[in-house]
Amino acid sequence: MKDFDSKLDRRTVLKGGAALAGAAAASSLPFGSAFAAGYPDRNIKVYVPTREGGGADRLLRSVTGVWKNHIGTNFEPSFFPGAAGRVGYEKYMGLAKDDMYEFLFGNMGPEVLNWVVKKPTFDLNDFQYFAQVDSDPGILFVSRRSKFKTVDDIIAEGKKRTLNVGVSRLAHPATLGALALAKHTGAKFNPIPLSGGKNTRAGVATGEMDLGALPSGGIVNRAKTFKVVLMFSHTNPLPGRSDNAPTMNAHFGTNMPSLIAGSRAFGIKKSAIAKHPDRFAKVEETLKKAFADPAFKEAYAKTKSPWEFVGLRSAAQAKEYADNIAKIGAEFKDLLAGKQT
Secondary structure, eight states, X not given: OHHHHHHTOHHHHTXXXXXXXXXXXXXXXXXXXXXXXXXXXXOEEEEESSOTTSHHHHHHHHXXXXXXXXXTSOEEEEEOOOGGGHHHHHHHHHHOOSSSSEEEEEEHHHHHHHHHHSOOSSOGGGEEEEXXXXXXXXXXXXXXXXXXOSHHHHHHHHTTSOEEEEESOSSSHHHHHHHHHHHHHTOOEEEEEOSSHHHXXXXXXXXXXXXXEEESHHHHTTTTTEEEEEESSSSOSOGGGTTTOOBHHHHHOOOOOOOEEEOEEEEEEHHXXXXXXXXXXXXXXXXXXXXXXXXXXXXXXXXXXXXXXEEEEOHHHHHHHHHHHHHHHHHTXXXXXXXXX
């Protein structure tokens, strides 16, 4: 774990400013809504690289259900599950037009890590995220019926035998946190991808999995069933709803950067921005209005996810996150590829 701490200090992880110029420039062009007269005049399609009915779907609908009132059209989600998100991105980059009527809505952390493990068929330089909408830290959790009551219990058992860790995807920030913890402590973890948060929770609840690693939102909302035992973030944003679970850095003396496991964001082909900067300006302007609209908080409350995770972040900030998580993933590429600790 020495290399982990020395190579991924906060200064290293927070670098990446030079590459932000393109996104920042596009988002600051002096075009107002008047320059996008007539846009949009039809519905906007959103590619979602996961199945319908999950956390991404609920969050997308809470956002677009209010955003449509400010941009002046409806949003039509299309779901493309498969290959840990890869299918949806390949479909989007292969089929979507660059007319500002087709977006992608994905979870940056696991999907960027997917590209670290295996490069996509398209050029990553042709795509960018333009608005991150939430930040949910990765965690370790157990069933309330588990014999494990603390993370120390887990580590002690993991030094005796290999523990099965349920995860939604192998290439995922929460998975990365679990593997980094095992490497640091000497415990043996075997991450098993169960295709989505619902299946992962079920695996832990039934005892099929010894523990799980997921974003925290879906676990703290089920406190009667699950217990959070560790946060992979600098601070615990929900101490009262997570049994005051410790962070990895505080509990184990590591220097790990926050592994935000739920980082949903809208993405688009860069060529669409280049061709229609006026339309892009209207997209950004109206999305900001949607987040400032009291109706959005009401809509988001229906998802039952913690409001503390919500926060609209710009194209530049989204790119910074994507660049940083890619750097972390590259450091642990062998673990993300499935090598057991």
